[in-house]
Amino acid sequence: MERHGDAVLVSCPDIPEMHAVVYEHQRTEEEVLDAIETALYGYMQDRRPIPAARASTRRRLMIYLPTLTKAKLALYGAVLDQDLSKAELARRLGLPRPSVDRLLDVRHGSRMEQLDAALELLGRRLEVQVSEAA
Incomplete structure (x- = not known):
């Protein structure tokens, strides 16, 4: 995270395509989660594997994905592992x-x-x- 005036620039080393600009009046976690989900959606559209999250030793903003998002990523991973098309999954x-x-x-x-x-x-x-919540 980098502060620039009343804005914070947020990036994610695990998802290089994810960038967010959050202003002081916005809810940081919600804006960053939206940016993460948008980047992950791009991975899925391109049929690219989702990068695994790495443990961080540096103090950073931690965003926890909602259970529904994790479930969708698990399904997507299974689809990729089995080389299924969406049409075949639908069938x-x-x-x-x-x-x-x-x-x-x-x-x-x-x-x-x-x-x-x-x-x-x-x-x-x-x-x-x-x-336990941190």
């Missing part, structure tokens, strides 16, 4: 292609039951872990 799930597009869109709300079913179909299971 296997018995859903129209636009429904699969939304299921894989980190900017779109989806029901967890749909993600659970899709992950199970691909031989994966979603597990949730709860930890």
